[in-house]
Amino acid sequence: MRFRNKPWATDFIAENSFYCIPDPENQKGKWNEIFGNNNPIHIEVGTGKGTFVTEMAKANPTINYIGIELFESVIVKALEKAVAADIPNVKLLNVNAQKLADYFEAGEVDRVYLNFSDPWPKTRHEKRRLTYKGFLDLYKEVLVPQGEIHFKTDNRGLFEYSLMSFSEYGLLLKYVSLDLHNSEFEGNIMTEYEEKFSSKGFPIYRCEVKYPE
Template sequence: MRARHKPWADDFLKDNTEIIELNPAACKGNWKQEISQGRPIHLEIGTGKGSFIDGMAANHPSVHFVGMELVKSIIVSAVEKVKNTERSNVTFINDNAEKLTEIFAENEVDQLYLNFSDPWPKNRHEKRRLTFHTFLSQYQQILKPGGQLVMKTDNRGLFEYSLVSLSQFGCTLEEVTFDLHQLEDPMNVMTEYEEKFSAKGQPIYRCCVSFPK
C-alpha cells in the first residue's frame, strides 16, 4: 500500500497515546492486564486505514482489538478513524510483523486476522508473505490454544499458496471459501480493499484455520 508522506505523523501519534501504543514491546506479557482490562485480544496484522478494526470493535465491545501497521503515514488514518468514533476497545501499534514474539508473550493473543496482505508474487520474495512458515511459527507461539487465524484476500495466487503453507505447517482448515460474498455472512466486516474489489465483482477468498499445539 502506497501512501503520501505525512510530516506531521510523529506528532499526531504522540498526541494520541490513548489509541496507539508507542512502546509495544514493553507490554509483552501484560496486554490483558494493562491494555485490554482482561478482555480477549484480537490482533489484525496490516490494519491499513482501520475500517475493519473499527467495525469489529463496534460489533464486539467485549473484545479488545489491536491493529498492527508498519507504514506510519497509513496508521495515522486508522488512529484518526478510531478517535472520531470514540472506540475504547482498540489499540494500534506501528511496528513490523517480524517482531510479533517481541511484542506478545506466548498464548497472549486470542484471535488473529490477515486482511488483504501484500501477495509478494515473485518467488524471491516468498519469505515476505505473511503466510510463510516463519510467520506461521510466530502466530502459533502468540496464539492461545484453540486460537484461530482468519485470512481474507482478493489474490487467488496468495490464497492458494497460503492454503498449502498452512496445511504443510499442520494447521486445520476450519473454513475455506472462494467467494465470500456469496455466503452473505452477516458477521463479515469489510476492509477498504474489500469494498473496492467486491464493488468491481471480484471474488473475495477467506479461510479460517486453527494451529497445532
C-alpha cells in the same frame, strides 16, 4: 507501494498514545492491564487504514483489538478512525510484524486476522508473505493453544498458496469460501480493499484455520 508522506503524522500519533501505543515492547504480557479487562485479544497484522479493526471493535465490545501496521503514513489514518470512534477496546501498534514476539507473551493473543495482505507474487519474495511458514511460527508463539488465523484476500494465487502453506504447517481448516459475498457467512466486516475489489465484481476468498493441540 509508495505512501504519501504526512508531516503531521508523527505529532498526531504522539498526541494520541491512548490508542497508538508508543512503547509496545514494554507492554509485553500486560495487554489486559492496558485494556483494563481480561477479554480476549485479537490482532490484525497489516491493519492498513483501520476500517476493519475499528468496526470489529464497535461490533464486539467484549473483545480487545490491536491493529498492527508498519507504515506511519498509513496507520495515522487508522488512528483517526479510532479517535473518532471513541471506543476503549482498540489499540494500534506502528511496528514491524516480524517482531511480534517482542510485543506479546506466549498465549497472550487469541486470534490473528490477515486481511488483503501484500501477495508478494515473485518466488524470491515468498518469505515476505504473511502466510509463509516463518510468519506461521511467529503467530504460534503469541497465540493461545489452538489459536486461530482468519484470512481474507482478493488474490486467488495468494489464497491457493496460503491454503497449501497452512496445510503443510499442520493447521486445521475450519472454514473456506471462494466467494465470500455470495456465501452464507454472517457478520462480515469489509476492509477498504475489500470494498474496492468487491465493487468491481472480484470474488473475495476467506478461510479460518487453527493450530492443532
